[in-house]
Amino acid sequence: MLSPFEIKLLRSLEEGKEYTIDAAAEISGMKKDAVIKAAYLLAEKGYVKIHERVWKEYELTDEGLKYLTEGLPEEKIVSELRDGKRSIKELEEKFGKKLVGIALGNLRKKGAIKIEDGYVELVKEPDFPEKVALEKIYADRSAKVDERLLKELKKRKLIKEEEFKEIAFTITSKPDVVLKEKIADITPELLLSGDWKGKEFLEYDVTIPSKEIFTAKVHPYERIIRECRKIFLEMGFTEIKGHYVQPAFWNFDALFQPQDHPAREMQDTFYLDRYVDLEGEVVERVKLTHENGWRTGSKGWGGKWSLDKARQLVLRTHTTAITIHYLALNPEPPVKAFCIDRVYRRETIDATHLPEFDQLEGVVLDRDVGFADLLGLLREFFHKMGFEDVRFRPGYFPYTEPSVEPEVYVEGLGWVELGGAGIFRKEVTEPLGIKGKVLAWGLGIGRLAMLRLGMKDLRRLYLPELGWLRSLPAIKR
Numbered sequence: 169m170l171s172p173f174e175i176k177l178l179r180s181l182e183e184g185k186e187y188t189i190d191a192a193a194e195i196s197g198m199k200k201d202a203v204i205k206a207a208y209l210l211a212e213k214g215y216v217k218i219h220e221r222v223w224k225e226y227e228l229t230d231e232g233l234k235y236l237t238e239g240l241p242e243e244k245i246v247s248e249l250r251d252g253k254r255s256i257k258e259l260e261e262k263f264g265k266k267l268v269g270i271a272l273g274n275l276r277k278k279g280a281i282k283i284e285d286g287y288v289e290l291v292k293e294p295d296f297p298e299k300v301a302l303e304k305i306y307a308d309r310s311a312k313v314d315e316r317l318l319k320e321l322k323k324r325k326l327i328k329e330e331e332f333k334e335i336a337f338t339i340t341s342k343p344d345v346v347l348k349e350k351i352a353d354i355t356p357e358l359l360l361s362g363d364w365k366g367k368e369f370l371e372y373d374v375t376i377p378s379k380e381i382f383t384a385k386v387h388p389y390e391r392i393i394r395e396c397r398k399i400f401l402e403m404g405f406t407e408i409k410g411h412y413v414q415p416a417f418w419n420f421d422a423l424f425q426p427q428d429h430p431a432r433e434m435q436d437t438f439y440l441d442r443y444v445d446l447e448g449e450v451v452e453r454v455k456l457t458h459e460n461g462w463r464t465g466s467k468g469w470g471g472k473w474s475l476d477k478a479r480q481l482v483l484r485t486h487t488t489a490i491t492i493h494y495l496a497l498n499p500e501p502p503v504k505a506f507c508i509d510r511v512y513r514r515e516t517i518d519a520t521h522l523p524e525f526d527q528l529e530g531v532v533l534d535r536d537v538g539f540a541d542l543l544g545l546l547r548e549f550f551h552k553m554g555f556e557d558v559r560f561r562p563g564y565f566p567y568t569e570p571s572v573e574p575e576v577y578v579e580g581l582g583w584v585e586l587g588g589a590g591i592f593r594k595e596v597t598e599p600l601g602i603k604g605k606v607l608a609w610g611l612g613i614g615r616l617a618m619l620r621l622g623m624k625d626l627r628r629l630y631l632p633e634l635g636w637l638r639s640l641p642a643i644k645r
């Protein structure tokens with residue numbers, strides 16, 4: 169396998185020619201680092217031969233430079249001696265002890281002088297190849313200079329040596345992939361220019377394992393909630409919302425739930441230590457309906473209705489508190505409204521019970537609707553949600569008559585109850601001034617989701633189980 173860099177280098181350069189790294193970088197348009205790396209990788213694979221060229225360059229030291237301009241110490245002494253012999257003392261006084269020492273040593277080696285009784289005499293005109301070498305080096309750092317002279321100049325510290333290394337390489341052969349240029353990336357340029365014509369395309373190796381990518385996605389439970397919402401919106405319903413905290417009045421009393429009903433007990437409902445003011449005609453009518461039926465024709469529950477109990481705030485135990493309040497504010501038919509939201513009950517947590525869960529509530533207010541419409545509507549909704557078999561069992565709620573509990577059939581589980589439904593009693597509608605019949609239902613949406621997702625534990629809907637969430641497709645249906 170050749171990397172794209174190796175292929176690029178092989179394609180840019182000719183076989184059999186030597187290239188320096190700089191030259192190769194220039195020709196291929198690659199960075200020098202990339203060229204070096206590619207060249208060495210190719211060398212390992214036998215397509216490239218690397219040559220390391222090593223050479224030395226020289227430079228004059230300060231002392232070398234000084235001698236070049238002023239002359240070598242031995243030159244100075246020789247020109248002095250041409251006028252006759254001199255005593256060492258005399259020379260030292262004129263030129264300094266150090267210079268004389270250097271000069272006499274060198275001249276003696278060349279056999280140019282004779283020293284006798286403290287006197288120096290020139291016996292032969294010497295050559296100064298050292299001086300010629302210094303001139304050459306000064307002109308050209310890598311000039312060709314005799315080895316012996318170089319050694320001498322280095323010893324005298326007149327020149328400095330520097331070693332250089334250069335990497336060059338030759339392509340010895342090109343592999344097939346390079347010769348038959350295959351197109352790896354289809355670019356707009358390639359398509360526009362038509363350069364792809366007659367070329368081969370690099371095959372994709374689909375067997376190479378790729379990194380798993382986890383995309384962001386909507387939680388499956390939220391997805392089901394959105395699905396329910398869509399179904400009701402499509403059927404012409406309006407979505408409504410309300411507060412989590414409600415006066416017991418809207419959660420229970422307006423729904424003709426007797427004040428001593430077990431569901432109103434402390435162990436079933438979360439009560440707040442707060443009360444709201446309640447007054448007005450509607451409150452008065454609800455009170456009378458509970459006590460004696462008011463003008464509804466009902467006998468009511470009897471006993472005394474407590475305003476204080478109705479004033480206490482609760483965490484809503486069902487979303488029916490929201491639909492009933494909405495109808496009280498919108499009592500003229502037709503009304504079609506639904507609410508998907510959180511409700512609270514004091515439950516011991518287990519696989520099918522949570523103290524907070526979600527309900528899908530809905531009402532239809534119209535003059536000419538009845539029980540069959542309610543069952544048809546729910547059946548339609550369940551069908552749209554993918555539940556083929558739907559049935560209704562008789563049920564009981566203080567606010568509906570008749571009342572049913574819708575059930576769907578699930579393979580392996582049998583008939584599963586999904587909430588309650590019915591037609592609001594006149595004890596509910598009349599005190600609130602609602603005109604017409606009200607079809608109402610409240611479904612446990614978490615149960616619905618559990619069935620759809622094939623889960624056995626309601627709690628899992630609310631847990632951040634990454635493994636499970638990642639295993640789900642990003643888009644469904």
Ligand SMILES: N[C@@H](Cc1ccccc1)C(=O)O
Binds near residue numbers: 485565568609610
């Ligand atoms: N509120 C009921 C469901 C229901 C709603 C409307 C009519 C009848 C029943 C519950 O929470 O179980």
